Amino acid sequence: MSDIVTVVAPVNIAVIKYWGKRDEDLILPLNDSVSGTLDTSIMCAKTSVCARPEFEEDEIWLNGKKESFSSPRVKNCLKEIKARAAAEKCVSDEFLQWKVHVCSENNFPTAAGLASSAAGYACLVTALAKLYKVKSNVSSIARLGSGSACRSVYGGFVRWHAGTSADGSDSIATQIVESTHWPEMRALILVVGDTKKKTSSTIGMKISAQTSELLQHRIKHCVPQRTEEIIEAIKSKDFPKFAEITMKDSNQCHAVCLDSYPPFFYMTEVSHMIIELIHKYNELYGTKVAYTFDAGPNACLYLLESEVPKVISLIKHAFPSSNPDSFITGLKSDEEVL
Numbered sequence: 001m002s003d004i005v006t007v008v009a010p011v012n013i014a015v016i017k018y019w020g021k022r023d024e025d026l027i028l029p030l031n032d033s034v035s036g037t038l039d040t041s042i043m044c045a046k047t048s049v050c051a052r053p054e055f056e057e058d059e060i061w062l063n064g065k066k067e068s069f070s071s072p073r074v075k076n077c078l079k080e081i082k083a084r085a086a087a088e089k090c091v092s093d094e095f096l097q098w099k100v101h102v103c104s105e106n107n108f109p110t111a112a113g114l115a116s117s118a119a120g121y122a123c124l125v126t127a128l129a130k131l132y133k134v135k136s137n138v139s140s141i142a143r144l145g146s147g148s149a150c151r152s153v154y155g156g157f158v159r160w161h162a163g164t165s166a167d168g169s170d171s172i173a174t175q176i177v178e179s180t181h182w183p184e185m186r187a188l189i190l191v192v193g194d195t196k197k198k199t200s201s202t203i204g205m206k207i208s209a210q211t212s213e214l215l216q217h218r219i220k221h222c223v224p225q226r227t228e229e230i231i232e233a234i235k236s237k238d239f240p241k242f243a244e245i246t247m248k249d250s251n252q253c254h255a256v257c258l259d260s261y262p263p264f265f266y267m268t269e270v271s272h273m274i275i276e277l278i279h280k281y282n283e284l285y286g287t288k289v290a291y292t293f294d295a296g297p298n299a300c301l302y303l304l305e306s307e308v309p310k311v312i313s314l315i316k317h318a319f320p321s322s323n324p325d326s327f328i329t330g331l332k333s334d335e336e337v338l
């Protein structure tokens, strides 16, 4: 019987968004994306795995509820990790035959557009890699679970290269800078809603890739230049430039959702109020805060530490029932966090 292996994985919040796939099965994106990996203090996924000869089936529990192990993505991740373990001759053939039980939980709303699948699959794949003693980097296997998960394998700021190869061998994540490069960087998560989204990212991306002309314009004429510019802004610690690109890219990603047919929406009235509030703040004080929204109504604000007290006061003033103090964090350190 194996020991129980438990792993914690961070979420990442993109500043250049991944939206649209060039290969649905291999989960290969249409464009490069860039994200910050957040410290695990306020948001993370935790996964325990165990293999035993007496287990009759592979089984999985998500946030305390037993779910089907038939999800092709979960099965694919397990299959690829086992293949890697067999190739690296890490464990015995007998051990590879045993069934596994997986228990995973997030300490933040699942499927509400808060990068839960990124942290979840990064965690699952890393836990399985530890169980089967796989030594090589597992970012590309995490990608098979959920595209954005491949970025959660590194700390600091990370780039996921779309790549051009048909087999996905060049669609990999690399670290841009360690978190220590810009230690003052903070992320403030504003939880606007925690209900499950109506259109999953996977479905939304598919509709956009098939119908949105704006998406085609975005991947050809906007993202390549923005990616280079934001990497330069991160390297030179140019916050106003970083913030402007981050906000424009989030807005464009949501404009693509609106340009899709049929259209779908993730932001709510409160999300729009946050956008207005941040622009008013930036008009008053210079560009000091960036908002970005994923496939949900919740905002992630990137800002520097010196700005935190003022921004938290502003949020409390604008949304008196909110509790922003408990949702501030820095970036996760270490080149490979898992």
Ligand code: 2P0
Binding pocket: 013, 014, 016, 017, 018, 019, 027, 033, 117, 118, 145, 146, 147, 148, 149, 201, 202, 205, 293, 294, 295
């Ligand atoms: C991102 N999002 O770059 C973008 C921005 C949401 C908006 O990656 O189909 O759950 O599993 O690869 O990774 C969410 O999409 O989608 C996402 P799949 P995923 O973070």
